Amino acid sequence: MKQIDSATLNQWYVIQSCTDLTQTRPRHTRLLGSDILAERLDDGGLSVWLLSATGEQMRQLPVRECYDYVWTTMGAPEGEVFSMPEFYEEGRRMVVCGIATVQTSPGRIIENFLDMSHFPFVHIDVLGAEPETEVNNYKVNLRKDVNELWATECGFYQPKAMASATEGIEVDYQYRVANPFAAILYKTCPGRDDAMDLVGILPQPLDETNCDIHYFMLVFDDVNSDQELIQFQQGILMQDRIILENQRPRELPLERGAEITIRADAASIQYRRWIKDMGIGFGTL
C-alpha cells in the first residue's frame, strides 16, 4: 500500500460511539489500513492500540471522548476534535444512528453528502421530488481562520425534510466540512424558526476504499422517538449507499477535468481543491 500522507494521519477519527464501547464489547476494527483495538478499562477510561499484522499490541494511540463518540488518530493532530457548540445547547437531543459499512473512499462519502442535486432521484419523495430538481445558486466559502469549508444559502424543496416533517417545505441548508473527513449539515428545524437541526457524518476510513460511516442527528424534536429518528436517517443512508458503491473509481479523483462538473457541483469542486491543497492523498487519485 502507498505511504499515507501526513494530512490524513494527523486527523481525529471516530471509531465507535461511547455507549457502544463497553468492557464487554471492545471494538476490533481498522483505521487507515491498520488493525486497531479499542477497549473500555476498569476505571471507565479508554485505551486504543495499534496492532501488528499478527495482532500484537504495537503502540497506544491518542484517544478522546467527545460528542458521545470515541476519537483516535494515527498521527499528531495540531488541535483537538473540531468544535460543535450545538452539542451543549439545552433541549437538543444527540441521536447516534449507528454505523453503516460502505465500500468507497471517505472523500466520495463527504462529496455525496454535499451534493443536493441527487435528492429528487435517490431520496424520492423524502429529500426531493421531481419536477422540483433545481439546485439554486448556493455559496461556497473556505473559512481560512478555522480551515473549514462551508456551503451556505442552499435552499431546496423537500417533501419530507426530517422525521418530524408532515408536509413538504422549502428547506434552508448549510453544509460544514469541519475536517477533510467530517461533515455536518445544518437544516431548517420544522416548527422552530430560530434553530437548525444538525446531521453529521463521520466516516472512519478502514482503508482507502472501505469506510464505516458513523452518523448522528442533533435535533430539537419533541415529537419523534429516538427510534423514529434513527430509522429515518438509516433509510436515507441506505439509499446513498447504493449510489456510493456504484461510483467508479472508488477513490476521489482530484485532478481537474477528471470528471465533468456543473454549477451545482460547486461544493464538490471546492472540496476536492481544498483537500488537494492540504495534501490529502489517501483515498484519492
Add this chain to the structure above:
Amino acid sequence: MIKLYDYILSGSCYKVRLMLNILNVEYEAVPVDFYPGLEHKKPDFLALNPLGQLPVLTDDELILRDAQSILLYLVSKYDAANTWFPEDAATRGQVAMWTAFGGDEIMAASAARLHDVLNYPFDIDQQRKSAHAAFLILDDHIAEQEIKGFDWLAGTSPTIADIACFPYVSLSEDGGISREEYPAIERWLRRVMDVPGFIDMPGVLQHWRS
C-alpha cells in the same frame, strides 16, 4: 387496530408493509431500534416474540411473528377475492412452497446484507454462495412459468409467494450479490413493482419501475 413492530431497513418487515399497503389496510407502525439499540433482544420485545426477531404483528389480542405467517393472516382476513392465497388445492400448495422459499433459502441474501451493511459476523462467502444457489433455482422457475404463460411464482396472479420472495431478492446488491446472471428474476421484480399498491423501501430502486 393492527400494530406492526417495524424496522425500516428490514426486508422481512417490508414484506408486511408491502402486503398491508397492497390490501389497503390501516395499521400503526411501532419503530423498533433494531440497530444500533438491539431493542429486539430486550425484555419488552422478547415478551412479544421470544425468538427476538422482527417483524411482529399484533391485532388486538393476537400476536404473530414470522413474516410469512403474517402474510397468510393478512390475506386470510382482508383479501375478500382470495387471489393472494388462491383456494385451488394445487395452486395453494405451490404458493405455500414458494412462500416458504422466501422465508428460508432466500434468507441467505439477507444474511449477506446484514454482514455487509451492519457488520454481522456471518461467513460471507458461504452466504453469498447459498444465495446464488437459491437465485438460480428461482430464475429457472420464473423462466418456466413465463414459458407456460404465467408471470408469477405460483398460479396466474400475484400471491403471497411473490411478496415473500421479493424483498431480499431486490435488496441483494446491498449484500454484494449481483443479479446480472438472472434475467428472469429481473423481469419478475419489475412486474412486482407494477402491482397496484406497491411501495418501496430504502435500497429498492423505485426508478426501475416500468
